[in-house]
Amino acid sequence: MDAKAKAIEVHRRLIQLFGERPKKQHLDPIAQLVSTILSQNTNDVLRDKAFTALRQRFSTWEQVRDAPVEEVSEAIQIAGLSQQKAPRIQQALRRISAEHGELSLDFLRQMDVAEAKQWLTAINGIGPKTAAIVLLFALGMPAFPVDTHIHRVTRRLGLIPTSTSREKAHDLLESLLPQDAYYTFHLNVIRHGREVCQARRPRCELCTLRDLCDYYQNAVRQVEAANEFQKSQA
Numbered sequence: 001m002d003a004k005a006k007a008i009e010v011h012r013r014l015i016q017l018f019g020e021r022p023k024k025q026h027l028d029p030i031a032q033l034v035s036t037i038l039s040q041n042t043n044d045v046l047r048d049k050a051f052t053a054l055r056q057r058f059s060t061w062e063q064v065r066d067a068p069v070e071e072v073s074e075a076i077q078i079a080g081l082s083q084q085k086a087p088r089i090q091q092a093l094r095r096i097s098a099e100h101g102e103l104s105l106d107f108l109r110q111m112d113v114a115e116a117k118q119w120l121t122a123i124n125g126i127g128p129k130t131a132a133i134v135l136l137f138a139l140g141m142p143a144f145p146v147d148t149h150i151h152r153v154t155r156r157l158g159l160i161p162t163s164t165s166r167e168k169a170h171d172l173l174e175s176l177l178p179q180d181a182y183y184t185f186h187l188n189v190i191r192h193g194r195e196v197c198q199a200r201r202p203r204c205e206l207c208t209l210r211d212l213c214d215y216y217q218n219a220v221r222q223v224e225a226a227n228e229f230q231k232s233q234a
Contacts, residue, residue, distance in 0.1 A: 001212070003158070003159055003160075003176055004176050006157065006158070006159060006212055007159050007173075007176040007177050007185075008177070008181075009212060010157060010159070010185075010189075010209055010212060011177065011181050011184070011185050011188075013208050013209060014185070014188035014189065014192060014208075014209075015184065015188065016208075017188075017192075017208055018187075018188045018191055018192070020184055021183060021184040021187045021188065023140070023183055026137040026138055027137070027138055028138060029104070029105035029106070029108070029134055029138040029139055030061050030093075030096075030103055030104065030105060031051075031061075031138075032133065032134050032137055032138035033092060033105065033120075033126075033130070033134050033138075034051065034054070034061070034064075034089055034092075034093075035047060035048075035051050036129075036130045036133045036134060037085055037088050037089055037092070037125060037126070037130060038050045038051055038054075038076060038079045038085060038089075039079075040081070040085065040125075040130075041080060041081055042079045042080050042081075046078055046079050046080065047079055049078050049079070050075075050076040050077075050078050050079035050082075051076075053075050053076065053078065054072070054075045054076050057071070057075040058072075058075070061093060061103045062093075062097075062103060064089065064090070064093060065090055065093035065094055065097065065103070067090075069086050069087055069090060070086075072086040072089065072090060073085075073086035076089075084125070085125075088124060088125030088126075091123065091124055091125070092123045092125070092126065095123055105134065105138070105139065108120075108135070108139055108141070109139055109141070113135060113141055113142055113143055116131070116135055116139075116141060116143075117131045117132070117135070117143065120134060120135075127167065128145075128146070128166075128167050128170045129145050129146060129147060129166070129170070131143070132144060132145035132146070132170055133145045136182060136183060136186070142174075142179035142180075142182055143170075143174070143182070144170055144173050144174045144177070144182045144185075144186060145170070145186060146166050146169045146170050146173060147190060148166075148193075148199075149189065149190045149192075149193030149194060149197075150169070150173070150186065150189045150190060150193065151164075151166045151169055152193060152197065152199060153189050153192060153193045153197045154169065154173060154189065155169075156197060156202070156213055156214065156215035156216075157209060157212060157213050157214060157215070158212075158213070158214030158215075159172075159173065159176060160172045160173065192209075197209075202215070204216050204219070
């Protein structure tokens with residue numbers, strides 16, 4: 001089975017397990033951008049606490065943009081790395097304002113996805129994942145974000161080579177799936193990674209994908225080889 005066929009079958013089985021994910025209203029594009037920067041190297045709970053604290057301290061994004069960086073850093077401290085994230089947030093807001101005269105990312109809707117990604121990733125601190133999250137969830141554009149769970153699961157399955165970096169995985173996975181599958185596939189693979197294909201101890205015995213999984217098949221072969229070796233030494 002080639003990678004495209006496998007990706008479609010993985011998508012089908014995860015829908016059977018977790019369901020189709022109807023698109024829902026997410027944050028507006030600016031808020032999504034800020035939230036995603038806050039999410040870097042932290043968990044969802046701390047990201048959300050930092051985002052709430054930032055909005056409580058500053059009533060507009062213009063105030064966040066123009067405040068002393070120390071005040072922004074203090075507001076988001078709970079998310080960690082606040083001395084890096086605060087200037088990244090302000091730099092992003094200032095570039096948007098400088099180039100487009102207002103704090104809005106709606107102009108990205110007029111670009112194709114590749115051009116929109118290029119514009120976003122040209123901002124310091126915004127990588128392919130952040131750009132894809134903003135495009136997919138806030139602007140409804142066909143981009144596929146790759147987080148740590150998706151990177152791990154898709155490499156174990158053999159959808160992408162094990163040596164693939166997270167940055168390169170975005171384009172590879174986009175090429176394997178129809179665009180209308182990105183949203184559901186993204187959310188379902190993350191859930192599968194959290195609940196079944198965990199980092200340290202994957203629960204292969206519960207996995208509906210194990211017959212498709214390179215990682216599992218290699219593990220089975222290793223066990224079989226070890227058993228054969230033990231028999232030969234008996």
